[in-house]
Amino acid sequence: MPFLPSRRGVLAGLAAAPLARPALAQDGWPRRTITILCPAAAGGATDIISRVIAAQLQKTFGVSVVVDNRGGAGGSIATEAGAIAAPDGYTLTMGQLGTLAVNPFLYPRLKYDPLRDFAPVGLIAQVPMVLVAPPSAGTPDLASFVAKAKAEPGGIEYGSAGAGSNTHIGMVAFAEAAGVQLVHVPFRGSGALTPLLLSGSIKAAMSGTPSMLPLIKEKRLDALAVSAPRRIAQLPDVPAIAEFYPGFEAMQWYGLIAPVRTPAPILARLSAAVNEAIVTPEMTERLASEGAVPDVRSPEGFRDLIRSESERWGAIVRRNNLRPGE
Secondary structure (H helix, E strand, O other): OOOOOOHHHHHHHHHHOOOOOOOOOOOOOOOOOEEEEEOOOOOOHHHHHHHHHHHHHHHHHOOOEEEEEOOOHHHHHHHHHHHOOOOOOOEEEEEEHHHHHHHHHHOOOOOOOOOOOEEEEEEEEEEEEEEEEOHHHOOOOHHHHHHHHHHOOOOOEEEEOOOOOHHHHHHHHHHHHHOOOOEEEEOOOHHHHHHHHHHOOOOEEEEEHHHHHHHHHOOOOEEEEEOOOOOOOOOOOOOEHHHOOOOOOOEEEEEEEEEOOOOHHHHHHHHHHHHHHOOOHHHHHHHHHOOOEEOOOOHHHHHHHHHHHHHHHHHHHHHOOOOOOO
């Protein structure tokens, strides 16, 4: 299960990561633009994290690093494209909870296997989600939201960035913990969801803190609770769901992955660059401003996270009999 790493944990992870820059691959990689396939539309946490790391890698390698947003099918469209991309180090994919640990259980005809078709490059950050509601919903805190949901089973519609997305599966876990019945309305990315959430047409959402913080600060949305195991610095007055339902945790996590046959020297350079970038003061401060916490792990540690999270969230998908679009 993910956790919010301490500074000591981050430094320990960095010590275990490959810091020495290997020699250039035989073709002198990189010589041209590197593309990061982002499995979400612009504006949400996945997009924000993708652009933050792209900017850092561009500084490191001296070539353009661009983000290609391909939302849809819970992120499967971009991730499937990443699995069949040329294994030359020029196409990477932003991996996350939904695409790597949920979709294999949600989409029976998925065209990729997270552990077979990809080589983990490096984990970047973990991001807590925040359960929000428009002021017009009349549920300004978690207690009132749960009370209304129990009084009106199936009467509250919540939005997500798509079936199988972090924002979907996190809300499923919450509903299970709270013992409430909610109605899921999937959108093609957080950008499409937000306007209807703000208008009050959608009554709730559990979304990444990076995209929700400005709206909460502007009082356009009520923050009911966060999905981290404890309160977060950016929203100190907002309780953790775990304060009401002990043991609850639903963290978004993000990391770069590459096609499985990418040459080892290129993977090593990428891994070193990611691990070095995310502990720089500039990157740490930028991630913190978005409500994210850097999490340095070796490629093997990232693979272990994918495996353990798959076991946890796969069980939730099965218990709730989830299907695409539900």
